[in-house]
Each structure stands twice: as structure tokens, then as C-alpha cells.
Amino acid sequence: MTNSAELAGKMALFRSHGMTRDPAQMTHESDGPWYYQQIELGYNYRMTELQGALGLSQMDRLEPYVSRRHELARRYDNLLAVLPVTIPWQHPDTYSGLHLYLIRLQLDKTRAAHSRVFAFLREQGIGVNLHYIPVHTQPYYQAMGFKPGDFPEAERYYAEAISLPMYSGLMDSQQDTVVAALRRALLP
Amino acid sequence: MIPYGRQEVTQRDIDAVVAVLQSDFLTQGPVVPRFEQAVASYCGAAHALAVNSATSALHIACLALGVGPGDWLWTSPITFLASANCALYCGGSVDFVDIDPRTYNLCPKALEEKLVAAEKNGRLPKVVVPVHLSGQPCDMRAIHALGQRFGFRIVEDASHAIGGKYLGEPVGNCRYSDITVFSFHPVKINTTA
Numbered sequence: 493m494t495n496s497a498e499l500a501g502k503m504a505l506f507r508s509h510g511m512t513r514d515p516a517q518m519t520h521e522s523d524g525p526w527y528y529q530q531i532e533l534g535y536n537y538r539m540t541e542l543q544g545a546l547g548l549s550q551m552d553r554l555e556p557y558v559s560r561r562h563e564l565a566r567r568y569d570n571l572l573a574v575l576p577v578t579i580p581w582q583h584p585d586t587y588s589g590l591h592l593y594l595i596r597l598q599l600d601k602t603r604a605a606h607s608r609v610f611a612f613l614r615e616q617g618i619g620v621n622l623h624y625i626p627v628h629t630q631p632y633y634q635a636m637g638f639k640p641g642d643f644p645e646a647e648r649y650y651a652e653a654i655s656l657p658m659y660s661g662l663m664d665s666q667q668d669t670v671v672a673a674l675r676r677a678l679l680p
Numbered sequence: 681m682i683p684y685g686r687q688e689v690t691q692r693d694i695d696a697v698v699a700v701l702q703s704d705f706l707t708q709g710p711v712v713p714r715f716e717q718a719v720a721s722y723c724g725a726a727h728a729l730a731v732n733s734a735t736s737a738l739h740i741a742c743l744a745l746g747v748g749p750g751d752w753l754w755t756s757p758i759t760f761l762a763s764a765n766c767a768l769y770c771g772g773s774v775d776f777v778d779i780d781p782r783t784y785n786l787c788p789k790a791l792e793e794k795l796v797a798a799e800k801n802g803r804l805p806k807v808v809v810p811v812h813l814s815g816q817p818c819d820m821r822a823i824h825a826l827g828q829r830f831g832f833r834i835v836e837d838a839s840h841a842i843g844g845k846y847l848g849e850p851v852g853n854c855r856y857s858d859i860t861v862f863s864f865h866p867v868k869i870n871t872t873a
Binding site for chain 2: 493494495496497499500502503504506507535537538539540541542543544545546547548549550551553554555557558561580581582583585586587588589590591592593594617618619620621623624626627628629630633636638642643644645646648649650653655656657658659660661662666669670
């Protein structure tokens with residue numbers, strides 16, 4: 493997305509081999525109706541029509557999807573209030589798309605270890621995840637000179653965070669199952 | 681297994697895809713431009729360009745902004761690899777700005793401190809990529825103001841945030857950025873597969 497015609501034009505070139513069929517962009521007059529010119533080094537990054545059709549069809553349901561995610565988030569907020577976890581604070585300027593529901597374990601208030609809670613939830617059939625591993629700690633980035641300790645707030649987050657199931661098709665009963673499993677993990 | 685995220689595909693979605701399969705164009709036809717138009721008008725942005733992944737979108741965003749050898753891109757460490765790798769694809773360099781302890785998004789105060797230091801060393805970033813983690817928009821007004829002051833461009837990584845709003849307006853309208861990138865991976869809010 494952009495409001496700049498110039499950036500949009502450049503990105504249109506880069507997504508498709510740097511090719512243009514627009515005579516105005518060519519270095520000389522077109523050879524004929526078949527003619528195209530490569531004026532940049534671009535890539536083959538185009539979306540297919542099948543993907544476009546699915547995306548277009550889904551756009552109509554975007555708002556109900558996000559609303560359902562907010563309902564689920566409010567339910568989580570209430571259900572988790574009694575557990576030693578930090579629920580995701582929402583800045584008053586924002587209305588989240590709520591792709592993820594991120595909690596942080598309050599490790600000073602539970603004897604359970606982060607990795608153990610995560611493993612327990614997976615054993616219970618809860619497909620929790622962790623978004624994300626701090627990028628600077630990846631071996632490829634450490635080879636560039638980054639090291640653990642460089643971004644302490646991010647690393648503290650990583651040591652406590654868990655992504656709970658969050659999607660528009662998640663049922664309240666499944667969400668209750670998630671919370672019950674988390675309770676067992678944290679308050680054994 | 682209850683997954684952490686899952687797509688929802690209706691019969692209408694299936695019919696729409698089958699209709700394309702039975703049409704004249706499987707690629708470079710009329711449907712992708714219609715999808716682009718739908719997203720642009722939803723967000724209130726002038727232009728939308730659909731590509732095959734948000735990673736590709738970040739790459740061409742960096743190319744369009746002229747990222748190359750000697751240029752720095754700064755982003756949050758709490759993000760998927762692609763938010764940083766996009767600069768490396770262009771021969772640029774990457775650095776990070778620590779997160780806000782409450783929103784887990786790139787912290788504008790940490791950004792300002794790092795910019796002041798970078799200005800002294802002559803290593804200001806060309807591009808900053810605020811990532812709207814979990815779908816919650818970053819403090820875009822503050823980041824945009826810093827962009828004006830220090831002269832960097834802004835690419836919003838809104839891979840988690842389609843359908844979200846900032847100060848009552850849709851994420852993707854690029855009011856506080858040069859370019860915004862969405863993801864339609866199947867675990868996301870809506871999908872293109």
C-alpha cells in the first residue's frame with residue numbers, strides 16, 4: 493500500500509522482472525504491440541489469479557473476522573485475570589487487527605518454568621506458539637556482530653511470552669479448554 | 681489439536697477460486713487488480729500492489745526506497761525474520777531498536793535515543809520498519825515525527841494488522857508512512873493461501 497504514485501510505479505516494476513509495456517517508460521519508441529522493455533532488475537513476485545480470487549472473496553468478511561477476534565480477546569482477558577499472566581495491553585490510540593493473542597508469564601508468581609508451561613500446553617493438544625525469537629539472536633545475525641544482551645526488553649519478552657490460539661473460527665468451548673490447560677500448567 | 685491460528689474458507693471462497701480455474705486467466709488476469717482495488721479502497725490508500733508474499737512486498741518496498749549498500753534499515757527485534765532480511769536482500773545493513781515493555785512494539789523513545797547517537801556517528805537509517813506486533817499499531821505519530829526530523833522513510837510491517845485501526849483510521853492508509861505491507865498467510869486474519 494502506498495499513496496505515492498512514484499513508489500507504486502517502482503514496486504510494479506520490481507514485482508515483475510523490471511519489465512514495462514508502457515511506452516512512456518521506454519527508452520525509445522515501441523517496436524510494436526508485442527514490445528516490452530526491461531528497465532530495472534526485477535523479480536517474479538506476482539500474485540496468481542487463484543490467490544487474488546481467494547483474497548477478494550475473503551475481504552468482505554474482514555470486519556466480522558476482526559470483531560470475532562476482539563470478542564475472543566475480551567473473553568481471554570476475563571478468564572485469565574486470576575492467573576499469573578500479563579494480558580496484552582492495548583494502547584488507547586489503537587484498534588488491533590488481533591492476529592495474535594500474546595500473554596507473558598509472571599514468572600515471579602508461579603513456580604512453573606516458561607519452557608515447561610509451553611511444553612505442557614503442547615502435550616495437552618494446545619498449539620501454542622512463540623512470536624518471536626528476537627531476530628538479533630539468530631546465528632545469521634550473531635555472525636554480523638549482534639549478541640544476546642543487545643536488546644534486553646526484547647529478550648525479557650522472549651523469556652516470558654506465549655501466543656495462545658486466536659482465530660475467528662475458535663469456539664468459546666475450545667478457548668475454555670485452552671484456559672483450563674493453562675491454569676493446570678501454572679497452578680499445579 | 682487446537683492450533684494458534686487457522687484460516688476460514690467458505691463455499692463462496694471455493695466457488696470464487698473454481699471460477700478462476702475455469703476462466704481464461706490463471707495469472708495476470710482481471711482478478712488480482714480487483715483484489716488490489718478492494719484492499720486499497722478498504723484502507724483508503726491510493727495504490728495497492730499484490731505480490732506473492734509479504735516477504736516479497738518488504739523486498740520491493742526496500743528496492744523502491746533505494747536501499748542499497750551502505751544504507752541502514754532499523755526494525756524491532758520482536759518480529760519475523762523477513763522484516764530485517766529485506767534490507768540484506770538489497771545489500772543494505774540492519775540494526776534493531778528495543779521494544780516498548782507494554783505494547784511489545786518498537787519503542788519510540790529508544791528510537792529517538794538511537795537516532796540522536798546515530799546522527800553523531802553519521803549512521804542514520806534510510807528506512808525504519810515499525811512492526812505492528814499481534815495487530816496492534818505502533819506509535820506511528822511519534823515515529824513519523826522522528827522520520828521528519830531525522831530524514832528516514834517508513835515502511836509499516838502490518839503483516840498482523842489488516843482490519844486494525846490507528847486513531848480511528850484503517851491501518852494501510854499510509855498517513856504516517858511511505859509504504860505499508862500486509863500478509864495474507866493462512867494463519868493471518870484473512871488469506872490468499
